[in-house]
Amino acid sequence: MAETKTQQVAEVVIPTKWDILIGRLTGLSKSFYLALGLFILMAIAGVGAGLHAMYIGYHHAYNVTREVPWGILISTYVFFVVTSTGLCLVSSIGHVFGVKDFMPIAKRSVFLSIVTIVAGFTVIFFEIENPFRMAIYNVISPNLTSNIWWMGTLYGAYLFFMILEFIFLQLDKHKVATYAGFMGVISGIAAHSNLGAVFGMLHGREFWYGPYMPIYFIASAIMSGCATILFFTYLAHRVNSERIDSAVSRALEVTTKVGILAICIIMFFTAWKMITGFVGTEGKTEAFMTLLAGKYALNFWFLEIGMGMIAPLVMYILSKGKNLKMIFAGSALMIFGIFFMRYDLVVVGQIVPVYYELGVNEYETLLSYSPSIHEILVVLGGIGIVGTVFLLGEKIFNAHKVEEHEYETATSALKVLEPIKTETSK
Amino acid sequence: MIPKKLDLKDSQIESPDLLPKIERRKFLKMGFAVTGLLAGGKILSLLSIANKSFAFSKEQYPYKPHYSMLIYQNRCIDCELCLEACIKTNNVPTYGYRTNILHRKVSMAVDQQVEFIPVLCNQCNRPPCVTGCPTKATYKDSKNGIVMMNYKKCIGCKTCMTACPYNARYYNEEIRSVDKCDFCYTNRLSKGLTTTACSEACPAKVRIFGDLSNPGSELYQMIHQVEKTVWVIRPESGAAPNVFYTRG
Numbered sequence: 025m026a027e028t029k030t031q032q033v034a035e036v037v038i039p040t041k042w043d044i045l046i047g048r049l050t051g052l053s054k055s056f057y058l059a060l061g062l063f064i065l066m067a068i069a070g071v072g073a074g075l076h077a078m079y080i081g082y083h084h085a086y087n088v089t090r091e092v093p094w095g096i097l098i099s100t101y102v103f104f105v106v107t108s109t110g111l112c113l114v115s116s117i118g119h120v121f122g123v124k125d126f127m128p129i130a131k132r133s134v135f136l137s138i139v140t141i142v143a144g145f146t147v148i149f150f151e152i153e154n155p156f157r158m159a160i161y162n163v164i165s166p167n168l169t170s171n172i173w174w175m176g177t178l179y180g181a182y183l184f185f186m187i188l189e190f191i192f193l194q195l196d197k198h199k200v201a202t203y204a205g206f207m208g209v210i211s212g213i214a215a216h217s218n219l220g221a222v223f224g225m226l227h228g229r230e231f232w233y234g235p236y237m238p239i240y241f242i243a244s245a246i247m248s249g250c251a252t253i254l255f256f257t258y259l260a261h262r263v264n265s266e267r268i269d270s271a272v273s274r275a276l277e278v279t280t281k282v283g284i285l286a287i288c289i290i291m292f293f294t295a296w297k298m299i300t301g302f303v304g305t306e307g308k309t310e311a312f313m314t315l316l317a318g319k320y321a322l323n324f325w326f327l328e329i330g331m332g333m334i335a336p337l338v339m340y341i342l343s344k345g346k347n348l349k350m351i352f353a354g355s356a357l358m359i360f361g362i363f364f365m366r367y368d369l370v371v372v373g374q375i376v377p378v379y380y381e382l383g384v385n386e387y388e389t390l391l392s393y394s395p396s397i398h399e400i401l402v403v404l405g406g407i408g409i410v411g412t413v414f415l416l417g418e419k420i421f422n423a424h425k426v427e428e429h430e431y432e433t434a435t436s437a438l439k440v441l442e443p444i445k446t447e448t449s450k
Numbered sequence: 451m452i453p454k455k456l457d458l459k460d461s462q463i464e465s466p467d468l469l470p471k472i473e474r475r476k477f478l479k480m481g482f483a484v485t486g487l488l489a490g491g492k493i494l495s496l497l498s499i500a501n502k503s504f505a506f507s508k509e510q511y512p513y514k515p516h517y518s519m520l521i522y523q524n525r526c527i528d529c530e531l532c533l534e535a536c537i538k539t540n541n542v543p544t545y546g547y548r549t550n551i552l553h554r555k556v557s558m559a560v561d562q563q564v565e566f567i568p569v570l571c572n573q574c575n576r577p578p579c580v581t582g583c584p585t586k587a588t589y590k591d592s593k594n595g596i597v598m599m600n601y602k603k604c605i606g607c608k609t610c611m612t613a614c615p616y617n618a619r620y621y622n623e624e625i626r627s628v629d630k631c632d633f634c635y636t637n638r639l640s641k642g643l644t645t646t647a648c649s650e651a652c653p654a655k656v657r658i659f660g661d662l663s664n665p666g667s668e669l670y671q672m673i674h675q676v677e678k679t680v681w682v683i684r685p686e687s688g689a690a691p692n693v694f695y696t697r698g
Contacts, residue, residue, distance in 0.1 A: 083545070083623050090546070090620045093608035153606020154626055161585035161603045172609050173584035228578055228615030228687045378617045382683065384552040384567060 048419045056263065056415065063411030070405010074150030077398045082153060085398040089391075092374045096395040097151035099370035100403045102219065103248075103363050104144030104410075105179065106241065109216040110249020111137035112186065112208055114282060118275070119193075120205040128275040129253050131424035134190050134205070136256055139413045141183055143406040150402045171222040178215030182208055194421070216241055223373065230308040231373040236297065243289050248362055250283030251336065255355035256414065258348055263415065264423045268348065277345030287337045287358075294329070307376035310390060319392070320372055323364050332361020513595035515661035517573065517633050518692040519646075520672055520680070525654045526551065526566035535651035539637050546620035548631040549648055568656060569683070570648070571618035571631035572691030573597050579610035579619065587627070595692065596635050601627035615687035633659070662692070672696070 039047070077085030088095040115133030118126025149155050158176070167173050185208035192201035217238035223229070224237030254276060261268050268276070301312030315324040339354030377387035395403075418424070528551055536542060536549050549570035556563055577597050579588050587603035588610055590596075604627035611619045611628060622629040633639065634646040649657040660669030673680050673694055682691045 081623050083621065088608075090611065091617060093611040093621075153608075153621060154604065157603065158585070158605040158607075161587070161605065165586045165603055167584055167586045169581045170584040170609070172582060172607055176584060222582075222609070226578060226582070226613045228613060228684070228689070374612065378615050378684070379552060379569075382552070382554065382567070384554045386552050 045420060048422065049416070052419070053265075060412060060415050063408045063415065066404045066408025067412055068405075068408075070402050070408055071146070073398045073401035074146075074405065077150060077402070082151075085396060087393060087396040087399065089393070091377060091391050092371070092393040094370055094374060095393055096367060096371075096399050096403055097147055099367040100363075100406055101144045101148040101151065102370060103366040104140045104147065104406060105216065105219060106245045106362075106366065107248045107252050107359075108137045108141035108144065109182075109212045109242075110245035110247065111140065111252055112182075112205075112212045112249070113246055114249035114253055114279065116205055116209045117282075119198075120202055120209060123278075125274050125278045128272045128426050129257055129279065131190075131193055131421070131426055132257060132260060133249075133253055134186060134193060135417050135421065135424060136252065136410075136414065138183065138186050138190060139410055139417070140252070141179065141186070142413075143409040145179075145183075146409055147402055147406040171218045171225055175215055175218040175222055178211050178218060182211040182215050185211055213242060216245055223369075228378060229373055229376075230304055231301075231311050231376065236293075240290075240293050240297075243286065243293060244362075244365070246282065247286035247290050248359075250279050250286055251355040251358040251362065253279050254283065254351050255359060258352040258355075260414075260418050260423060263418050266423065273346075273348075276348060276351065280340050280343065280345040280351055283355075284337060284340050287333050287340070291333050291337075294333075305381055307380040307390075311372050311376050314375065314390065315368060315372060320368055323368050327361050327364040328368060330361070331357045332365050333358075336361075511663040512575065513591075513593060514663045515594055516663040516692070517594050517596055517639075518660065518662040518669060518673075518694065519570070519633075519649070520658040520660075520669055520694045520696060521568055522654075522656050522658070522698060523565065523567055523695050524697040525656045526568055527654055528553070528566045529653065531651045531653060532568065532648035532657065535647040536631075539634060539647035540631075542629070543622060543624060546622060546629065548618075548629070567695075568648075569616060569618070570693060571597060571614075571633075572616050572682070572689065572693040573631075573633065574615075575690035575692065576688060578613035578615065578687070578689055582609040582613040584609070588630075591635075594635070594639075596633050597630065598632055598635065599627060599630060601625050601629075604628050615684050615689055616691070 073085075082088075086095060086097070111133045115126065115130050115137070117123045118128075119130035119134075152158060162173065162176060166177075185204050189201050189204035189208055192198070192204055220238035220241030223232035224234055227233050257272065257276060258268075261272075298312060298316065302309055314320045336354035336358040339350050339357075343350040343354070345351070371393055375390045375392065377391055379387045380390075530551065533547065533549060533551065536547075540548060542548055549568065552567040552569055554565045554567060556565055573596055575595070577588075577590060580590050580597060583589075584607065585603045585605055587600050587605070589598055589600065591598050606621060606626070606628070608621065608628065611621070619628050619630045621627075634643070634648075638645070638647060645659045646657070649659040658669055658672060660667045662670055662673070664670060665674075672678070673696075678696055678698065680694050680696045682694055684691075
C-alpha cells in the first residue's frame, strides 16, 4: 500500500534541473558524440603534454630558447584572448549598447568569450614556468609599470565580469547583466590594449616597439570577434539542427558588415606596418623581408593575407550578408589565417638577434624557431577545450536562445547611452 | 713672349725618397691636422651623445656606489678565464651563461682580424627588464644600482628575457627562475670583496670594475677623458647602460 503511494507521488514529480540537463545531453546524434569525443581527446592530449613538459622541464620539452623566449604558446594565448575580447566587443554592440540587430548573438558570444579566454589561460598556464607563484606574487608584489601585470590583472577582472554577465543572463536579470557586460567591455579593452603594449613597450625590440601594437590589437580583436561569432553561430545551428530564423539571420548580416569594415581596417594597418618596416635598422628591415619574401612569406601572403583577409573579405562581400554557407567558410578561413597572424607577430618580432647590428659572428644571421611536439599538443589542447565546451554549452544552455522580451529588457538597461531614443519617447 | 724651355737636365725624378724632409713634415702635419680634426669631431660627437645615452651623464650617478664596468675591447684574447670564474663563482649551469665573449671578424683589418667583445648585463639605469617584470622579481637595487633577482618571485614569463637589449638573461631550471649577472654582488661584493670574479680572473686587465660615483676611482678616471673614445653597446635602446667599452 505504502509502495503504491510512493509510486503515485513519483509519477507526478516534475523533473529536476539535473534531469533536464541529462536529458539534453543524451540521445544526441552519433556525429555529435564523435566530435565531442575528438575534442575531449585533444584537450586531454594537450593538458597531458603540458603536464609532461612541466614534469621534464620546459627547457627539454619546448623549442623556445634564450634568444627566442616566446614561441607558439604565447602566440596561441594571444590568439585566444584576442578572440575573447573580440567576441565581447562585437556582442556588446547588442546587449550592452542596445543595438537590437545584434541581440540574438549575445548569449552565445558571452559564453564563447569565457570559453576562449579559459582556453588562453590554459595554454599560458603551460607556458609560464612557475604559474603557481604568479597567483601569489601578482597579488602581493605587483609591479605597476609592467604591462604583463596590468594585462593579467585586467584579464582576471574581465573574466570575472564576463562570468557574472553570463550568470545574470541565465537568470534573466538583464539589467545587472548589462552593467556586468559594460564592465567587461571596459576591462576587456584595457586588458587587451595592455597586451598590445606588452609588445609595443619593449624598446629593445624594434619590430614591435611603438604605439601601433595596442591600437592594432583592439582593431584586430573586432576582426577576430566577427569571424568567431559568424563561424560558431552557423555551426551551432548545424549542431542543434535548427533553422536560422530571421532575427539571427539579420544579426549575422550586420556582423558580416562589421567584419568587412574590420578586415579593411586591418588591411590598412598591415599595409602601413609593412611600409614603415623598411625604415629603421638593418635588422628590422630584414625581419620584414622574411615576411614579404623570406622564410615567413608563405605564412604572410598565403595564410595571413590570403586566408585571413582577402578570401574572407571577398566571400563576405559576395555573400551580401545572406549566403550563410559562404560566410561560414570565409570565417573559418579567417580564423585559421588569424592564428598564423598571431604566430608571425610573436615569432618574427624576436628573430632579429639583439646583437645583430654589432656584426658579431655569433649573430650574423636571423634566428629561427619552430614549435616542438609538446608545444603543438598544448595548442591543440586549447582548441580541444574550446570545441568541447562549445558543444556541451550548446546542449546545456539550450542553444543560447535569446527570447524576444529579452531584447527589450537589455535595451532599457543602459538608457544613458541612448539620448536620442529617450528624446523621441518624450 | 717666348715660353721658357724646360730644362730636363735640371729636373729631378719625383719620388718620396727624394722629397726634402721639410716637405714631408708639412705633408704629415696636414695629415695629422685632418685626422685630428676628424677624430676630435668624433670624440665631441660622442660626448654630445653621451649626454643622451650614457648612464653617467644625465642622471649623474644616482647610486652610491654606482657600480660600473669599463671593457678594454682590444685587450681581450678570448682565453675565457672570465667565463670560467663566473660559472664557478655563481654556480651557472652548462646551458646558460651570465657573461659571454662575442667574436667579430674584421676582414678589412691589416693584422689581427678577429675582435673579441666581452658582454654581460649592463645594469642599465633604465632597465627594460625591470619595467616589464610583473612581480618585481627583478629590480634595481636602490643603493648600488645593480639589477638584482629575487628568485622566489620569478613566475617564469620570460618578459625580461624578451625585453633585455643585451641578451643577458637565461632561465635557470635548477633554481626555477631567470638568472643574470649581478656584478657578483651575492657571492662576492656582499661578502666584502671589491671586484667581480670575471674582472679578477682576467689576465689582460680587460674588465675594469669600479664605482662611478667616486671621482677618485680608477674607473671614473678612465671614463672621463676627452682623448679616450668610450662607447656603449646599443645606446639607441634608451636603457642607459653601465658597461662601457674602449680601446687602449
